[in-house]
Amino acid sequence: MGAQMENWHFPARYDQSYLPDPDSPYWFPHRETMDPQERDAAVLVRLREVMEYAYSTSTFYRTKWDAAGVKPADITSFEAFEQVPVVTKAEMRESQANHPPFGDYLCCDSSEIHHIHGTSGTTGAPTAFAIGRRDWEVIADNHARILWGMGVRPGDTVFVAALFSLYLGSWGALAGAERLHCRVLPFGAGAQGMTARAVTWLARTKPKAFYATPSYALRLAEVAESEGIDPREFGLQVMFFSGEPGASVPAVRKAIEDAFGATVIDCGTMAEMTPFMSASATAGTPDGMLLWQDIVWHEVCDPDSFRTVPYGSEGTPVYTHLERTSQPMIRLASNDLTRWVLEDNPCGRTYPKLPDGVYGRIDDMIHIRGENVYPTEVDNYLRGVSGYGGEHQIVVRRTGSMDEMIVRAETTHPAGQRDAFERDTGSGLQSLLGVRVTFESVDANTLERAEHKSRRVVDEREHTKR
Ligand code: 8LE
Structure with a gap:
């Protein structure tokens, strides 16, 4: 054999x-x-x-x-x-x-x-x-x-x-x-x-x-x-x-x-x-x-x-x-x-x-309010949204006793014309992930791009623990 x-x-x-x-x-x-x-x-x-x-x-x-x-x-x-x-x-x-x-x-x-x-x-x-x-x-x-x-x-x-x-x-x-x-x-x-x-x-x-x-x-x-x-x-x-x-x-x-x-x-x-x-x-x-x-x-x-x-x-x-x-x-x-x-x-x-x-x-999975969120799910979702500017950040922080997830995404929509983008993308993410998401948009080309591996998740809860 x-x-x-x-x-x-x-x-x-x-x-x-x-x-x-x-x-x-x-x-x-x-x-x-x-x-x-x-x-x-x-x-x-x-x-x-x-x-x-x-x-x-x-x-x-x-x-x-x-x-x-x-x-x-x-x-x-x-x-x-x-x-x-x-x-x-x-x-x-x-x-x-x-x-x-x-x-x-x-x-x-x-x-x-x-x-x-x-x-x-x-x-x-x-x-x-x-x-x-x-x-x-x-x-x-x-x-x-x-x-x-x-x-x-x-x-x-x-x-x-x-x-x-x-x-x-x-x-x-x-x-x-x-x-x-x-x-x-x-x-x-x-x-x-x-x-x-x-x-x-x-x-x-x-x-x-x-x-x-x-x-x-x-x-x-x-x-x-x-x-x-x-x-x-x-x-x-x-x-x-x-x-x-x-x-x-x-x-x-x-x-x-x-x-x-x-x-x-x-x-x-x-x-x-x-x-x-x-x-x-x-x-x-x-x-x-x-x-x-x-x-x-x-x-x-x-x-x-x-x-x-x-x-x-x-x-x-x-x-x-x-x-x-x-x-x-x-x-x-x-x-x-x-x-x-x-x-x-x-x-x-x-x-x-x-x-x-x-x-x-396993250690990049975000555990928030009893749900598991994969950062790749957020990436996959945003790339399908029209007007997405190509880069995003996920911030998880503790406010009082509650964990909060903020997704900050770039958009190509001009300032002043982002309401629908923010509302629809925020609620779309929320129903996909099953957790409440605070969604914010920023100008395209303002978030850092990776030259190597991307690091999009900032878990501020770890800093507060130290
Ligand atoms: C999803 C495999 C290599 C040399 O490109 C590499 O990145 O090795 P490294 O720096 O030891 O990192 C390994 C980790 O990167 C894996 O445990 C996994 O989390 C991630 N990774 C590497 N390739 C892939 C990957 N995750 N898809 C891949 N194709």
Whole structure:
């Protein structure tokens, strides 16, 4: 079974010169279209191998699993695997504080480290990611394979418009596109005036593919339009996104498609999980995200028990590396929210799918007066309202003993002619969300645009608690 799966080894080994038949929609036809039960059986054997590797090379996993009474050799069923305790971000931070800089879950020799990346550290101590040289090659191969699935081909120009720094998103996209023998334009993002220059370079180089965060693509479209350039003139065909919800939020997706005239592809798990593109749509199945289960094992779990929920249900993704030898993550809890299904995919791949993408983080969900509000619902709603100016903010505050939610949205309606917009949008939001909303409008282009990931929620209740 495993033997038929193309290049199925641990540690992973890929022929760096391999490219599929140009007419094949698949990079590895067998792995991608095989009976999912057979694939899962091969993955189960692999999970044991990865766990044995991690147990023998890291104090972190040995201590954690010994305490939980888990032995790699006992993982002979998925039920057993679901008993393996999840890894949390807090544990990783603690491990790195006690064993700087990479923590005691670094499983390879430090001489093998090829790249160091990390979290931005805006919400706490930064975490460092150490990626081995061989792992980097394997990541590039995996991402090339997924890009092939999106319809990107050797010789295509790929424009990467995300931060080239600690952020792994841009580097992962770059590595994959290079391995795919594309022409890569590692443009970056975030410097002063860079978006206007991106417009010039896109118009000049006419790339086929483009990578960024979804909010940045919308920002770019606004800047192009303000310079009198229709973003459709860039001729982009495939735009792939990670980093935040957006590409699977219907109105955001439509806004990007309408602005650029390209196919929008959603992808991305977490930086720790690089190859993070293991959840990704394809050219033939462009909506939602497929879970490329032979690259990373994706489970959608109950957020309390961390047992998988049945297909069709909502839960939180838990991820396990199948090929990483440096800092392998084994049951990493994401704290995100999604729903998964297993059905026939038009592209022929037999992977499960997240039909609505990853629609929010458990900790970003706003709990207000007994209701749960997803910020993406507000975004989706506002983008469908005529006269919406393109950006908004959600402020939650406590007035007396009551929580109050204020949505402040930009509008293109001139001052003095906003009454109907304010009344209708405010009441529309209120009935959608089921909570009282104070709605305010402000002039277009006055709220801050994200150069990276958007931060639209200001929860002032947390400040008052401190
Ligand atoms: C909905 C995956 C990557 C490298 O682009 C990234 O942003 O990794 P990072 O910085 O570790 O952030 C991971 C978090 O971003 C996830 O837990 C999730 O909350 C969010 N995220 C990333 N990609 C998506 C996403 N949320 N859809 C996505 N496609």
